[in-house]
Amino acid sequence: MPESFFNKVYEVTRRIPRGRVTSYGAIAAFIGSPQAGRMVGWALNKSSSQTVFVPAHRVVNRNGLLTGKIHFPNYNTMKELLESEGIVIENDIIKDFELFFWQPE
DNA sequence: TTAGTGACTGTAG
DNA sequence: GCTACAGCCACTA
Numbered sequence: 001m002p003e004s005f006f007n008k009v010y011e012v013t014r015r016i017p018r019g020r021v022t023s024y025g026a027i028a029a030f031i032g033s034p035q036a037g038r039m040v041g042w043a044l045n046k047s048s049s050q051t052v053f054v055p056a057h058r059v060v061n062r063n064g065l066l067t068g069k070i071h072f073p074n075y076n077t078m079k080e081l082l083e084s085e086g087i088v089i090e091n092d093i094i095k096d097f098e099l100f101f102w103q104p105e
Numbered sequence: 106t107t108a109g110t111g112a113c114t115g116t117a118g
Numbered sequence: 119g120c121t122a123c124a125g126c127c128a129c130t131a
Contacts, residue, residue: 005127024113028126034114035126041112042128061113068112 005031006043010050012104016058019085020102021094023062030104037061045071057081064097 008031016022024037033039040059045068047054057078061067069078069092079089088095 025115028113033126035124036128037113037126038111039113039127042110043112045112046129056112059112066112071112 005033005036005039006046009040009043010047010052010054013044013047013054013056013059014052015104016055016102019087019100021058021060021064021082021087021097021100022102022104024059025062026101026103027059041068044068058085058102060094060097064094066092066094 009027012027012030024040025034027040028034028037031040044054044056044059047056056068057072059068066078066082066089069075072078079092082089082094087100094100
């Protein structure tokens with residue numbers, strides 16, 4: 001299969017270590033289109049139809065806000081997944097987001 | 106084929 | 119500090 005935009009999104013997202021998070025913009029920038037963060041979210045949305053597991057819950061917006069939660073089965077699914085990895089969520093926002101932030105390399 | 110849409114972000118007012 | 123707008127790329131109707 002060809003190296004498409006969202007194919008790279010899956011690849012990068014799967015590299016996110018357990019208990020760490022990153023932002024849509026960081027992934028988009030790593031791929032080469034810093035302004036195409038929307039596409040990242042869109043790709044992750046379709047990730048549920050992929051055969052491989054993609055930790056989409058580890059990707060949030062630049063403020064650490066769980067904007068993607070609305071695309072999970074339940075509004076608290078994303079929060080619970082992150083908390084189960086040791087990340088503290090406060091009002092749908094990741095506490096100490098900078099400390100948990102993971103930059104693609 | 107064209108138009109509309111989206112899990113975002115940076116800049117400008 | 120908050121609101122508005124413009125780019126971003128791929129998909130669906």
